[in-house]
Amino acid sequence: MTNTIYVLNGPNLNLLGLREPEIYGSDTLDDIAGMLEDRARELGLSVDMRQTNHEGMLVDWLHEAQAEGAKAVLLNAAAYTHTSIALLDAIKAIRTPVIEVHISDPMTREEFRHISYVGMAAKKTVQGLGAKGYVAALEAAAEL
DSSP states (O other): OOSEEEEEEOTTGGGTTTSOHHHHOSOOHHHHHHHHHHHHHHHTOEEEEEEOSOHHHHHHHHHHHHHTTOSEEEEEOGGGGGTOHHHHHHHHHOSSOEEEEESSOGGGSOGGGGOOTTTTTOSEEEESSTTHHHHHHHHHHHTO
């Protein structure tokens, strides 16, 4: 096992900082990456941060995390959280622990967001902490 934490981000998260800042805040993915890299260094970890708008790519990256011996995966699957049985199956198929991350709190939003296929297989969920939720998830991953 390596000390690498994969940080996988799903659709539309490339627009963080511009997209609905009243819900998602003003931090960009680059801002989050900087926060994570600083904290990871303090924890003796490294971060491999990625974003895609394609469901199958997230599945491939989950498989890669397993194959590469990643310590854990932080997964913000965005809208796929609520729709993707493929992601649920991929998380269940790997031994690498997955921590689900949400910038907002899905339980305070539209009802369809209350169901999380990712959460059905994730070891832990961090939600509603804004961009700092990624750091909280990284700290949880360090303890695994």
